Amino acid sequence: METIVFNGKKHSGAYDLNILCNQEKIYIMDNHLAASWCWLQKVNVNQQYNFLHIDRHYDLLNSQLDWWIEALENQNIDIANLTIEELISLRYNHESMPTNDTYPIFRWDNYITILNRLYPDLLASNTFATHKDGDAIEEIEISEIDAWDLQENLSYWVNDSDQKWIINLDIDYFFTNYDGNKYFQLYSDDFIIRIAKEIRRSMKNVEVLTIALSPEMCGNWANSERVAKLVLRELGVEWQI
Numbered sequence: 001m002e003t004i005v006f007n008g009k010k011h012s013g014a015y016d017l018n019i020l021c022n023q024e025k026i027y028i029m030d031n032h033l034a035a036s037w038c039w040l041q042k043v044n045v046n047q048q049y050n051f052l053h054i055d056r057h058y059d060l061l062n063s064q065l066d067w068w069i070e071a072l073e074n075q076n077i078d079i080a081n082l083t084i085e086e087l088i089s090l091r092y093n094h095e096s097m098p099t100n101d102t103y104p105i106f107r108w109d110n111y112i113t114i115l116n117r118l119y120p121d122l123l124a125s126n127t128f129a130t131h132k133d134g135d136a137i138e139e140i141e142i143s144e145i146d147a148w149d150l151q152e153n154l155s156y157w158v159n160d161s162d163q164k165w166i167i168n169l170d171i172d173y174f175f176t177n178y179d180g181n182k183y184f185q186l187y188s189d190d191f192i193i194r195i196a197k198e199i200r201r202s203m204k205n206v207e208v209l210t211i212a213l214s215p216e217m218c219g220n221w222a223n224s225e226r227v228a229k230l231v232l233r234e235l236g237v238e239w240q241i
Helices: 032-042 065-074 084-089 111-118 147-159 189-205 221-234
Strands: 002-006 019-023 026-029 049-054 123-129 165-170 175-178 182-185 206-212
Touching (some): 002 084, 019 032, 032 111, 032 165, 049 147, 065 111, 147 189, 182 221, 189 206, 206 221
Parallel strands (some): 026 206, 049 123, 049 165
Antiparallel strands (some): 002 019
16 A cells, blocks of 8 residues: 555544555545545546445534535635645635634545535545534535444445446444543454455445544544454555554
């Protein structure tokens, strides 16, 4: 895999991208904020794609969406033509804010809503497999599915379609937590490999696959890396950081 960004295995949080790697149409990152940038490297923005989001969270934050879009428009930013470093450096402020401080535009949970506002016709359908963590929004219509649907039907749905797909996988989908900060793997390795096999069987009809490690949401880097390698190995990808 080509390493695009490597800043060490540091805290990701909402805004910090430490790792971004690419091999053909597969991207892996620690922070999901880079996902929409990756999609734009592979898709044709004048076409439509089906979207499959497999993530513990909805990632549909829109609390300041108008402000984020206004900042991009005021700076005449075309995110499709930015480097990943330029995208991460984008910042905004608003006259209603109490200080003159600026804040990063892209976070680990708003990249879908920003992309949808900028390219409202890009995603033809939106299928979400989540833990229902966060909020869905009216602006983006989604169909929600359960884990057992994925392992039974993922490849059928993707291959039985005239449109190409964007698949967005967060490793934190396979984990849960209790008592605030105690994490454990929710699904077995066998189940995870089963999902990976379904994705592999779908790849001919997938335009781009993004995989986020989200180490904080898996307990630590070791947990997220180990599970990511289960998925990547099934996809025929050797990855080491």
